Amino acid sequence: MKPIYHMVSHSHWDREWYKSFEQFRSMLVNMVDDLLEILERDPRYVCFTLDGQTVVLDDYLAVRPEREAELRRLVREGRLMIGPWYVLPDEFLVSAEATVRNLLAGTRRSRDFGAEMKVGYIPDSFGHIAMMPAILSGFGIDTVLLYRGFGGEPGQDSSEYWWTGPDGTRCLMLHLFRHGYSAFYFHQETEEQILERFKVLKDEVDARAATTHRLLMNGGDHHWPDPKLPQTLDILRKNFEGEFIHSTVPQYAAAVKEEVNGLPEIKGELRFGYRYAFVVIGGVYSSRMYIKQQNWQKQLLLQRYAEPLNAYAAAEGMRSQRPLVRNAWRTLMQNHPHDSICGCSIDPVHREMMTRFKAVEDIGQSIVELSLNRIIPYDDLASGDDRQLFFFNPSPFIRSGPAEAHLSFYLQDIVVGLNPDVKVAPRKAPVAGFSLHDAQGTEIPFQILGRDEGYDIAYTNYNYPRQTYADNFRLLVDVKDVPPVGFKGLSVKR
DSSP states (O other): OOOEEEEEEBOBOOSSSSSOHHHHHHHHHHHHHHHHHHHHHOTTSOOEEOTTBTHHHHHHHTTOGGGHHHHHHHHHTTSEEOOSBSSOBOSSSSOHHHHHHHHHHHHHHHHHHTOOOOSEEESSOSOBOTTHHHHHHTTTOOEEEEOTBOOSSTTOOOSEEEEEOTTSOEEEEEEOOTTTTSTTOOTTOOHHHHHHHHHHHHHHHHHHOSSSEEEEEEOOBTOOOOTTHHHHHHHHHHHSSSEEEEEOHHHHHHHHHHHOOSOOEEESOBOBOTTTSOOOGGGTTTTTHHHHHHHHHHHHIIIIIIHHHHHHHHHTTOOOOHHHHHHHHHHHHTTOBHHHHTTOSOHHHHHHHHHHHHHHHHHHHHHHHHHHHHHSOOOTTOOSOOOEEEEEEOSSSOEEEEEEEEEEEEEEEOOSSOOTTOOOOOOOOOOOOOEEEOTTOOBOOEEEEEEEEEEEEEOOTTSOOEEEEEEEEEEEEEEEEEOTTEEEEEEEEO
16 A cells, blocks of 8 residues: 655744743744734645644734634634643653643633644653553543654664553554654755655655554744645655645544554653653753742642632632632643753743742632631631631641641731821730640640741731731641541630
8 A cells, every 4th residue: 555644734832942931922923923824825735733732822812812713713624733732741740630730721722712632742741651641541532642752772663552551541652753743844945855855754754654654744843834835745746656645643643543453562651762862851850950849839739728728618608719720720830841840941931930930829829818718717807816726638638747837926006107196005015825725625735936026917808908016936736637638726825
């Protein structure tokens, strides 16, 4: 049978890397503008893959909202392929929950536009976690396309494999050849150069294919769509045997599935390929450790505190803060692309990442505060001594152990500004001592870690905040038997 060559036009769009996000977005806006013009004027330019991540749609439409209807039409017509990811992440440096939320956000946005690419498109992630087949399966995706983390070793010379995760979930793995996702981009070459280079590349993809179908990736990092591609395909049709089509990754995957039989099988994580795919995985996991630490802290804030407490409070009648939760996750995931979270970009990129991390912290802590105010009775007129301490256990099992807590005891009101008619009561004496007691009246041991006189503040939705001067304590409390995803309260006796 004659070979069928699937030419897939795309641009791999790193949101930030050797330029800042806004510098790359300026390029993105112009690239997509040019792409839309090509798709409009040339019916022979069939389709384009927008890198498998929907965040580029949002980045573009933030500047060009008037073109949204046009984008939606092209997605519905199958001429613009989007999703299934929100961003293309590094898989090892983010939590499993973050990977799931990434696909949730990406598939939700894709469906909103009318179609999603049902292929796990991760050609540039530096390696791949063992459970990726299972995670993709949870979203109805049974095919993955990748490049790095695999290849170059004995038995790794095919374009198609069965990849099995630890739970037994299996997916079809489409593996790019050693030249990756940019080898078949010919925009700046003459006809003679195209024919000469393609002959060499053709021999390699032919040797790897287990079916009559071959994948030719026509793009690269921040590459513009090639307006000469229809003419290039004519040149290839005229000079080489086989069928050449302007295709998509799902079209290629579907064609391969119809013919696959007896493919080699691989299991577990993919993090090597040292002789194959410009391996960088070993050089990025200790780079800019503060970024990795910030990411882990913010993931824990959302996963173990903000979301469980929001669900708890919503069950108690509070309006769900889910829109804020989703916004926090989207902001956090904008730090998860491989060139961002891996710490291998220019300094301005990583400074902007810290701003996003702070935004996630502020949103997450706001959700926690709103939720706690619903779960635990809160008097927004009170500004006196703290009378209770509550401890929350985010784990799915009972926990006991030392926990840090803060207590404040009222000393004096603070008046904003100067007004001779306002008289402030004298400051109270500092606290001589206090004790903590559980619901049965048992005294609970604690250690004072720190003490200072400073500010305290009580907030309300219906007036200005009330600021006071307070005697503030930082404690280490021996807390026993806090129920799973639950609370334990202690009373404070002065």
